[in-house]
Amino acid sequence: MKILISVLSLMFSLNVFSSAIMNCGPNQIRVWDQNLGYSCIQHFQTPPADCVLCQGYQNYRPFPNWFANFPPAVYQPTPMPWWAYQGNMYYPNLHYPGAWSNSGTYPGMNGQHYDGQGNVYAGKPNIYVESIHEEKKFSLSFPAAELSFLATTPSLDEKNTWKGKIVNKDRFEVEDIHYDYLFYDIRLPKEKMQFERGLCATRDEAIKWMLGDLKEMKFPAIALQDFEEHWKVKLPVYPFYCIYPQYNQQLDQVLPLSTNLEQVHFTRSLYVMIPHRKEPDVDEPQVIPFPVLDSVEIRPKTLIRHETMFKEWGVAFLGE
Amino acid sequence: MKAALILFTFVSFPSWGASGVKGSVISPKECSGTAMVWVSLDKDEYKERLLLMHTEVPVGGTFQFYLKPGNYQIRASDEKGCEFLKRIKVDKNVEQLQVKMEGK
Numbered sequence: 391m392k393i394l395i396s397v398l399s400l401m402f403s404l405n406v407f408s409s410a411i412m413n414c415g416p417n418q419i420r421v422w423d424q425n426l427g428y429s430c431i432q433h434f435q436t437p438p439a440d441c442v443l444c445q446g447y448q449n450y451r452p453f454p455n456w457f458a459n460f461p462p463a464v465y466q467p468t469p470m471p472w473w474a475y476q477g478n479m480y481y482p483n484l485h486y487p488g489a490w491s492n493s494g495t496y497p498g499m500n501g502q503h504y505d506g507q508g509n510v511y512a513g514k515p516n517i518y519v520e521s522i523h524e525e526k527k528f529s530l531s532f533p534a535a536e537l538s539f540l541a542t543t544p545s546l547d548e549k550n551t552w553k554g555k556i557v558n559k560d561r562f563e564v565e566d567i568h569y570d571y572l573f574y575d576i577r578l579p580k581e582k583m584q585f586e587r588g589l590c591a592t593r594d595e596a597i598k599w600m601l602g603d604l605k606e607m608k609f610p611a612i613a614l615q616d617f618e619e620h621w622k623v624k625l626p627v628y629p630f631y632c633i634y635p636q637y638n639q640q641l642d643q644v645l646p647l648s649t650n651l652e653q654v655h656f657t658r659s660l661y662v663m664i665p666h667r668k669e670p671d672v673d674e675p676q677v678i679p680f681p682v683l684d685s686v687e688i689r690p691k692t693l694i695r696h697e698t699m700f701k702e703w704g705v706a707f708l709g710e
Numbered sequence: 711m712k713a714a715l716i717l718f719t720f721v722s723f724p725s726w727g728a729s730g731v732k733g734s735v736i737s738p739k740e741c742s743g744t745a746m747v748w749v750s751l752d753k754d755e756y757k758e759r760l761l762l763m764h765t766e767v768p769v770g771g772t773f774q775f776y777l778k779p780g781n782y783q784i785r786a787s788d789e790k791g792c793e794f795l796k797r798i799k800v801d802k803n804v805e806q807l808q809v810k811m812e813g814k
Binding site: 482484504539540542546565 | 729730732746748749750751759760761762763764765766767768769770771772773774776777778789
């Protein structure tokens with residue numbers, strides 16, 4: 391019995407998604423790798439000196455991706471969703487979340503083309519629902535006085551509210567039309583967000599980490615599928631990203647949501663992503679400090695299943 | 711005086727996010743059930759279109775883009791190749807748009 395417990399403990403400790411190392415010390419960077427899990431380092435391992443083509447691109451371990459320097463529109467190593475093939479024909483910046491700029495401290499959104507205020511551009515927060523009810527009237531509102539929406543589907547009413555029914559336990563019906571999720575793009579202020587918890591990873595690992603994080607929060611399968619499909623296309627190809635997750639604790643202050651329903655629970659997550667053109671290195675001063683603390687500590691936990699559970703994911707980028 | 715005050719209020723304090731495009735999607739049977747609606751800049755200096763945002767909208771569904779005043783292209787496409795394209799000029803109001811998909 392003792393042996394069994396020991397083996398199980400060892401297996402648990404080797405789970406790369408568990409927080410084997412909770413927090414890092416000063417002058418360290420908290421990083422994640424799907425094979426090694428979390429670790430604290432001072433700088434990312436430099437790629438092999440003779441690997442010219444893989445400099446600054448994607449995951450160089452264990453083998454360099456020799457095709458990574460080709461523009462995505464020309465070479466796609468993995469099948470893309472239908473809309474990406476069509477978008478590629480018309481839009482050279484399809485593989486960016488929107489109008490993009492490389493001229494700032496960090497690559498980021500080019501704010502001159504967007505309405506409103508706020509230096510955090512939240513792309514595609516999607517809200518999914520799981521309910522015990524086959525049919526239930528709902529309303530979901532953004533009560534803040536000043537809001538800088540960029541897009542919504544379906545459109546909000548004049549009180550910044552979606553009204554309709556939850557149908558078939560997991561879909562929304564608004565004005566007789568069914569939606570898998572409610573969608574919005576918005577600009578948000580950076581001030582109430584946290585920039586000390588999170589991790590840095592390569593682009594591919596970052597996507598895997600976020601998917602794993604959503605799984606830990608029990609997001610439904612369709613939400614995970616949509617996330618992966620969208621961000622594999624729309625996350626710009628930079629070699630490294632630092633991720634600063636914002637959860638209920640931050641988002642409820644920055645962008646409160648309210649509903650008419652009782653027995654309801656929200657799980658909210660927004661991953662603020664900062665691209666890095668080269669290996670993160672603590673010796674190089676940063677405007678946004680590298681993450682050193684564990685984000686799992688602030689991740690919402692749902693111990694009780696409520697009648698209706700809203701789950702929201704989004705990915706955000708800073709303005710240039 | 712009252713009229714002047716009301717006029718002043720409208721002229722001086724346009725509400726946030728008041729400009730843009732609000733639309734709905736209509737598709738004939740031969741088209742697919744969901745359309746991707748794209749909004750890009752429509753400027754002479756952009757020989758290639760600069761994509762700002764896009765959203766997936768079911769047939770009959772609605773969407774809204776909050777845009778600065780300017781010229782834009784609204785394009786919609788679906789999995790079966792049905793399309794829609796309209797160039798629009800956005801001023802300080804919300805333009806109403808019916809995205810009517812058409813087969814090739």
